[in-house]
Amino acid sequence: MLSTVLQVALGGAIGASGRYLAGVWIGHNFPSHQFPLGVIAVNILGSFIMGALVVFLGQRGLTHWNALLATGMLGGFTTFSSFSLETWRLMDTGRYDLAITYVGLSVVVSIIALIGGVHVMRTVLAAFPA
Template sequence: MTLLTIFIGGGLGAVSRYLAGSWVNRLMGPEFPWGTLLVNVAGSFIIGFFLTWMEHRLPVFPYWRPLIAIGFLGGFTTFSSFSWETVVLLRNGDYLLAALNTGGSVLLCLTGVILGIWLARPAGG
């Protein structure tokens, strides 16, 4: 049952990534991988929030973590696309954009996790 839960979450996450990333890239243009940045930052925030919320508030349901944290967010976020898009920027000579993508992704994703944790913690916790 756990594998099926991960499978379903992963499929939903991958489709969500495609839709969100495509929409953002159409709005912002192809010069920078905005779609990948958005889904990775959003996924980082969600995992920080969800796992903290689950730890403090949700009743224990054995399939929440595999469904959301492993399946959905594993399909939604994408380190491989981030890596590929950064290499493409480097290959095209866009060194500043590659550096901004690398530094910005790490900084914003970590900030997203921390903000998610902070917002999900119970008051006084």
């Protein structure tokens, strides 16, 4: 268990660093002040890599690398790749109803939660100004 946690931690550090560097590179080479190009590029790239990686590891009998590469590295690079993988798994098993529900709840409820967090923190900070 500890070994798996360390693999996830190491992979996460590498993935998060990769996400940062990719975002900096994209922002420098394709500046866009209106659209989060770096985020969407990382999400799409990470999702593509996650799909390819899961098939490769599964077919080669290398699933013991999942903690480091899929959960850790790609999870650190973009959690959207994990979201995409879970959605595909539901679709691949014919559970389109659950896939649609999962996508809808994940996107809509996450945005609502973010708005809620913004509202709560603005209220708290207004009550306790610096």
